[in-house]
Amino acid sequence: MKLIFLGPPGAGKGTMAKRLAKDRKIAHISTGDLFREAIARESELGLEVKAIIERGDLVPDSLTIQLVAERIKAGDCAGGFILDGFPRTIGQAEALEKLVGVDAAVNFGLSDEELVRRLSGRRLCPACGRTFHVDFMPPQVPDLCDSCGAGLIVRKDDQIDSIRNRLSVYQKQTEPLIGFYSRRGLLKNVDGAPAPEAVFSALKKTLALP
Ligand code: ADP
Ligand code: ADP
Ligand code: ZN
Numbered sequence: 001m002k003l004i005f006l007g008p009p010g011a012g013k014g015t016m017a018k019r020l021a022k023d024r025k026i027a028h029i030s031t032g033d034l035f036r037e038a039i040a041r042e043s044e045l046g047l048e049v050k051a052i053i054e055r056g057d058l059v060p061d062s063l064t065i066q067l068v069a070e071r072i073k074a075g076d077c078a079g080g081f082i083l084d085g086f087p088r089t090i091g092q093a094e095a096l097e098k099l100v101g102v103d104a105a106v107n108f109g110l111s112d113e114e115l116v117r118r119l120s121g122r123r124l125c126p127a128c129g130r131t132f133h134v135d136f137m138p139p140q141v142p143d144l145c146d147s148c149g150a151g152l153i154v155r156k157d158d159q160i161d162s163i164r165n166r167l168s169v170y171q172k173q174t175e176p177l178i179g180f181y182s183r184r185g186l187l188k189n190v191d192g193a194p195a196p197e198a199v200f201s202a203l204k205k206t207l208a209l210p
Contacts (some may be wrong), residue, residue, distance in 0.1 A: 001026060001207075002100065004087070004186075006177055007108035008170045009163070010118035011192040012199060014131060016108070017084040019200055024209070026080035028073055029087075031064060032082075033129060039128070048168040054156040056165035058173060060092045069099055088174045093181075104207060105181035108192035108199075112167060119163045123152035137196065 001024060005013040015028055021028035035053055037039040038046035046069070049059045058064075068086050071077070074122050083102075096102075110118070121134040123143070127150035139145060143152050157166065181187040188206045192199060204210075 002102045003082045003207075004096075004102050004105040004139050004175070004181070005082055005084045005104055006181070007192060008110065008112075008115055008174075010122070011108035012118070013112045015085050015137075015196060016199060016203055018080045019196075020203065021082050024080065026082060027074075027076045028082050028084060029068065029077070030084040031068065031086040031114040032084075034067055034071065037057060042079070047065055049089065054162065056162035056169060058088055058169060061089055061095070064088075065092055065095045068096070072100060075167075087177060090176055090180060097151075102186065103181045104178070104181055105186045105189045106177055106203065106206065107181075107188055108190050109133050114193060115167060116160075116163060119166075121156050121159065122155065122158050124155055125150050126153050158184070170193040 005017050007013050017028050017030065035046070035049050039050050039053070040046070049159065050062065052059055052082055059077065064086065068083070072081065087107060109114050118133065118136070123132045123139070124146060125145035128145060128148045130147050132152060139152065145152060155173070156162065178187065190199065190202050190206055194202070
């Protein structure tokens with residue numbers, strides 16, 4: 001099964017992608033995670049994208065497409081994958097079509113007010129990549145990762161100025177993908193507002209999964 005997860009920042013794509021990838025034993029490809037790993041390693045790519053990501057702009061299509069093209073060649077993608085946060089522009093979507101076909105594009109919807117609440121309360125484990133929320137998905141011990149015990153951080157792009165920019169970048173550059181995939185008969189809409197358990201059930205239902 002080859003899926004795209006669409007939707008604004010904070011809608012819950014990453015949370016649901018991790019869960020579904022584990023459940024279906026398919027690969028989870030988050031371009032945001034790949035960029036953050038590159039930044040942490042201080043690789044050439046990481047140094048190139050750090051400032052762009054921190055202010056909440058999009059990384060240029062050429063770099064992003066190249067990254068995904070390489071990643072989906074890996075063996076773990078043969079049995080299927082979830083692209084989480086890619087494509088984010090029409091140019092990326094057109095490039096992806098030339099690389100590989102997908103079964104569905106799932107669009108997670110959420111109001112701007114709720115997105116801001118989700119993003120400003122998000123906490124990330126820099127060691128294992130697990131995501132929490134101070135109110136909605138709190139760790140057992142405040143500020144520590146349940147999985148590995150590392151101290152949780154706030155992403156630089158989850159500060160309010162960057163959040164506002166990301167929501168406007170989303171509207172201008174990414175929202176048009178809803179029409180793009182709708183015209184191809186691939187779009188599935190999932191309401192991102194309910195509790196995680198309910199969103200996950202709705203996701204499986206819309207994909208006709210047991
Ligand atoms: P995205 O990948 O779309 O940016 P995330 O999966 O990182 O979104 O979720 C954004 C924040 O909201 C995180 O802090 C996450 O823990 C929290 N979250 C995810 N899904 C839900 C949900 N259904 N209800 C409440 N909070 C959620
Ligand atoms: P979120 O779901 O909270 O918006 P991501 O982790 O998906 O965050 O992405 C973080 C940042 O990484 C984006 O704001 C952008 O700067 C960059 N990024 C991720 N995916 C892409 C993409 N497909 N195209 C361009 N930039 C991207
Ligand atoms: Zn951790």
